[in-house]
Amino acid sequence: MAERIGSQVGGQRSEAQSAALYARARQWIPDGVSRATLLRRPNPIYVDHGEGAWVTDVDGNRYLDCNNNFTSLIMGHADPAIAQAVSAQMERGSAFALACDIEIELASLLCARVESFELIRFCNSGTEAVMGALKAARAFTGRPNVIKVEGAYHGTYDHAEASLASDPTNWGDAAAPATVPFASGTPDSVIEEVGIIHFNDAAGARAAIERQGDRLAAVLLDVMPSQVGLPVIEPEFIAAVREATREVGALLVLDEVISFRLGYSGAQTLLGIDPDITAVAKIIGGGFPVGGVAGREGPMSTFARVGGARAKVPSGGTFTANPITMAAGYATMKQLDHAAFARLDDMGEAVRNGLRSAISKTGVDWQVTGRGSLFKVHPHTRHIRNYRDAHLSSDEAAELEQFEHAMQAGGVYLSGGGFGCLSLATTDDDIAHLLAAATAALPS
Ligand SMILES: Cc1ncc(COP(=O)(O)O)c(C=O)c1O
Structure with missing residues (x-):
């Protein structure tokens, strides 16, 4: 699936166009965007278009979209x-x-x-x-x-x-x-x-x-x-x-x-x-x-x-x-009939189990929670029953942010906090891509 990942400028992934748009946006919009959740370091990613389970940014990078406009796009893009x-x-x-x-x-x-x-x-x-x-x-x-x-x-x-x-x-x-x-x-x-x-x-x-x-x-x-x-x-x-x-x-x-x-x-x-x-x-x-x-x-x-x-x-x-x-x-x-929800459940289970197996192979003390088409990666193994169990120390938050950055570089766009969701446009190949990116992105 590597050929689907990102535009490469001299073998390097570029965010030059996104960075330039962000600099311009900050002249007119406090923080440059009207949604705090889009802010990423060093700049938000500016989208060019979406198609099915994938989005392409203005620099030509392609990402499997595991954000789906914060879970709203259950059919994927441009259904x-x-x-x-x-x-x-x-x-x-x-x-x-x-x-x-x-x-x-x-x-x-x-x-x-x-x-x-x-x-x-x-x-x-x-x-x-x-x-x-x-x-x-x-x-x-x-x-x-x-x-x-x-x-x-x-x-x-x-x-x-x-x-x-x-x-x-x-x-x-x-x-x-x-x-x-x-x-x-x-x-x-x-x-x-x-x-x-x-x-x-x-x-x-x-x-x-x-x-x-x-x-x-x-x-x-x-x-x-x-x-x-x-x-x-x-x-x-x-x-x-x-x-x-x-x-x-x-x-x-x-x-x-x-x-x-x-x-x-x-x-x-x-x-x-x-x-x-x-x-x-x-x-x-x-x-x-x-x-x-x-x-x-x-x-x-x-x-x-x-x-x-x-x-x-x-x-x-x-x-x-x-x-x-x-x-x-x-x-x-x-x-969205019963078969559609069954497919979402199956894909979600495959992603959660795949992530768990990548975590256990890597040997890091991380865990995955979620249900249906939702998953969340946590950089610790505390049993999570409430917010205080899930709350990250600053070191854990930094580790998770690094993972998200690595996922992005590997062609997977997550929401913040290690949270992801799947759309019905996702294929089994896309799930393999997600799991390969996660395996590479996890700390060793
Ligand atoms: C559980 C929950 N409730 C309410 C909202 C607010 O929805 P909206 O962003 O459409 O205002 C959200 C948004 O993510 C949410 O996750």
């Missing part, structure tokens, strides 16, 4: 059926202040797949979906507070990003994890309204939920949080959260923005979880900006007007449920 659906819609117009029937098609398809999706309301991102879900939970319960897991990423809404990047200097005692603001300037009131629990700590979660009691609107939970290390969720933990929220009259808000790609009916069906509200995004937009709040009729009715009066949670947006996104999402979800 023909999505391209056809989008072009056909484009010929009829891209956005209207009029309702579109394709929104109904995507809504009914999603609601038919997931038992807890009685109603769904679309928005433009996962951040908006989480925000909408929490607003609905507050409006439905008449309560202000939220509990979330330390280290879990849920987008950039104030309450949802608390304790996203806690570290040993500020995360507090293990028995009482602190609520740490993420963005400077976060109001104290936000911090007072957010409680923090550890992933997989059933007793701690129950105690925190009971302590908040009738002030708690919802627990916000991702069943496989990437920043927490893609750990396996323990059944006792999810059972404790579900039971205790019911006991105090709070809602369980599941964040399936990423985990919806784990199965035909989402991770909640695989794991037997019955949430009140779910935030979805990424794959349901077929590569276009999207989000959705779905759930039981009670809390979802907070988005609807009653007797002509304003909804409890008014929602909308200039591009909400625009027909391009809806058409792309529908063309994607129609292709």
Whole structure:
């Protein structure tokens, strides 16, 4: 597969064009890019085009794309059926202040797949979906507070990003994890309204939920949080959260923005979880900006007007449920049948096992976690049950960054933190390429 790797200038891989674009971008854009996650040392990579499972940058380097726009491109790049659906819609117009029937098609398809999706309301991102879900939970319960897991990423809404990047200097005692603001300037009131629990700590979660009691609107939970290390969720933990929220009259808000790609009916069906509200995004937009709040009729009715009066949670947006996104999402979800998820599972298993075998041959003390089409490489062997187990020392972080750089040089583009995901465009040859690159990139 070596011939597929990178452009070679005199045998050397070049990033000259990307570097020049970055220098220019920094004149106009703080940090040069509008997405912090694209920043890499010494410069972000500027893309020329993507095709299937591969992307080519402006210097002509080719990479197997194991980022897939942060897990949203489940069909890979430039999928023909999505391209056809989008072009056909484009010929009829891209956005209207009029309702579109394709929104109904995507809504009914999603609601038919997931038992807890009685109603769904679309928005433009996962951040908006989480925000909408929490607003609905507050409006439905008449309560202000939220509990979330330390280290879990849920987008950039104030309450949802608390304790996203806690570290040993500020995360507090293990028995009482602190609520740490993420963005400077976060109001104290936000911090007072957010409680923090550890992933997989059933007793701690129950105690925190009971302590908040009738002030708690919802627990916000991702069943496989990437920043927490893609750990396996323990059944006792999810059972404790579900039971205790019911006991105090709070809602369980599941964040399936990423985990919806784990199965035909989402991770909640695989794991037997019955949430009140779910935030979805990424794959349901077929590569276009999207989000959705779905759930039981009670809390979802907070988005609807009653007797002509304003909804409890008014929602909308200039591009909400625009027909391009809806058409792309529908063309994607129609292709995602049970066989598609089985293929994603098989490929993910092959990658995780292949990485484990490369690690054991190399003899380094590393490990791999993940499920379905998701994997994460960790430069240590601590058993990962929560964020504190997964949190890297500065030496470990540097080692992992070196691995990611070596993977990039070997023609594999990962997300940061050793996180990767596969699309359906991936072939068995591509997996062999990934594993060969990893074998070469691991420290010896
Ligand atoms: C679990 C989770 N929730 C929410 C979000 C926010 O989604 P978006 O980037 O579409 O705003 C993300 C984004 O990566 C995510 O991983």
